[in-house]
Amino acid sequence: MKKIIGAIFTTFLMLSINQAFCWGFYAHGKINYYAVFLLPPEMMILYKPNISFLEEHATDPDKRRYAVPDEGPRHYIDIDYYGTYPYPLLPRNWKEAVEKYSEDSLVLHGIVPWHIQKMLYRLTEAFVKKDFAMIMKNSAEIGHYIADAHVPLHASSNHNGQLTNQKGIHGFWESRVPELIAEKEFDFFIGKANYINNPGNFIWARVLESAHAADSVLLIERQLTQDFADDKKYAFEERNGLVIKQYSSAFTIAYNKKLDNMVEKRMRQSIYAIASFWYTAWVNAGQPDLKSLANKKMTDEESLQFEQLNQSWKTGSRMIGREE
Ligand SMILES: [Zn+2]
Numbered sequence: 569m570k571k572i573i574g575a576i577f578t579t580f581l582m583l584s585i586n587q588a589f590c591w592g593f594y595a596h597g598k599i600n601y602y603a604v605f606l607l608p609p610e611m612m613i614l615y616k617p618n619i620s621f622l623e624e625h626a627t628d629p630d631k632r633r634y635a636v637p638d639e640g641p642r643h644y645i646d647i648d649y650y651g652t653y654p655y656p657l658l659p660r661n662w663k664e665a666v667e668k669y670s671e672d673s674l675v676l677h678g679i680v681p682w683h684i685q686k687m688l689y690r691l692t693e694a695f696v697k698k699d700f701a702m703i704m705k706n707s708a709e710i711g712h713y714i715a716d717a718h719v720p721l722h723a724s725s726n727h728n729g730q731l732t733n734q735k736g737i738h739g740f741w742e743s744r745v746p747e748l749i750a751e752k753e754f755d756f757f758i759g760k761a762n763y764i765n766n767p768g769n770f771i772w773a774r775v776l777e778s779a780h781a782a783d784s785v786l787l788i789e790r791q792l793t794q795d796f797a798d799d800k801k802y803a804f805e806e807r808n809g810l811v812i813k814q815y816s817s818a819f820t821i822a823y824n825k826k827l828d829n830m831v832e833k834r835m836r837q838s839i840y841a842i843a844s845f846w847y848t849a850w851v852n853a854g855q856p857d858l859k860s861l862a863n864k865k866m867t868d869e870e871s872l873q874f875e876q877l878n879q880s881w882k883t884g885s886r887m888i889g890r891e892e
Pocket of ligand 1 (some may be wrong): 629630643712716
C-alpha cells in the first residue's frame with residue numbers, strides 16, 4: 569500500500585512538473601519530427617539522418633528554464649497586457665517596442681515572437697558557416713519556440729486558467745489532448761515547406777491567431793465542465809505505465825471535439841511553420857550544399873554540453889520564471 573501511495577505521489581509530482589512545459593514533451597518531439605518530411609531533398613539529406621536528434625532536443629529550451637533565468641520569457645507573450653485584439657498599440661518591431669515599453673517590461677510579459685526571429689538569424693548563420701552542431705541545435709530549438717507560439721495559452725496572461733479557476737488547463741490542452749488522441753486520429757502529412765518572405769509578419773500572425781483562440785480554449789472547458797460531474801471530469805487512468813488522477817478520457821475526447829480539433833490544427837500549423845523557417849534560413853544562407861555534413865556526428869565536447877543540460881534538468885533544479 570505504501571508503495572502505491574508513494575507511486576501516486578511521485579506521479580502527481582511528475583504530472584505537475586510535466587505541466588510546467590509547453591506543448592508537453594510528447595508533442596514537441598512529434599512536431600519537430602514531422603517537420604523534417606516537408607523539406608526539399610537538398611535539406612532532407614542532412615535532416616533525415618538526424619531526425620532523432622531533432623525530436624529529442626525539441627524540449628531543450630524547456631529543460632534550460634531550470635538553469636537560465638532569461639529562458640522563461642522566450643516561450644510566451646502575455647499579449648492581453650497590451651490592450652485588446654489585435655493589439656494595435658504594441659509595435660511588432662523590437663526596437664520600436666523597446667522604445668515604447670522598455671526592454672524590462674517587454675521581457676516581463678514574454679518575448680516569443682521576437683525571440684523566434686533571433687533564432688532564425690542564428691540558424692541562418694549556422695548554415696553560412698556550415699556548422700553541423702549549430703545547425704542541429706538551432707533547428708531543434710527554433711522548432712520549440714515556433715511550436716510554443718502556436719499554443720493559445722502561450723499568448724494569454726491567463727496561461728494556466730489561474731484567473732478563472734481552471735488551473736491545469738495549460739497541460740490539459742497541450743499535453744493530455746495530444747497524448748491521448750494524436751497517435752490514433754491526427755493527420756501529420758502536410759505538403760511542403762515554403763519560403764517565408766517576411767518571417768516577422770508570419771510569426772506575429774500566428775501569435776495573433778493564438779491570442780484569438782485563447783478565449784475558446786478557456787470557455788469551452790468551462791462549458792463542458794457543467795456537463796460532467798467531478799468524478800467524470802477527472803479519473804484515475806493509466807499514463808506512461810502508471811495509474812494517476814487526470815482529466816478523464818471521456819472529458820478529453822469531448823473537449824477535443826468541441827474545440828473542433830483545434831489542437832490538431834495548431835500542431836499541423838506548427839509543423840508547417842517550423843519546416844518553412846528551417847527552409848527560409850537555408851535559402852537566406854545561400855542554399856549551402858549539405859551533403860558533406862550528412863554523416864557528421866557531434867564532437868565529444870558538443871555531446872557533453874547536451875548531456876550537462878539534461879543532467880541539470882534531471883536533478884530538478886528549481887524552476888525559474890513563471891510556472892505554467
Ligand atoms: Zn516552451
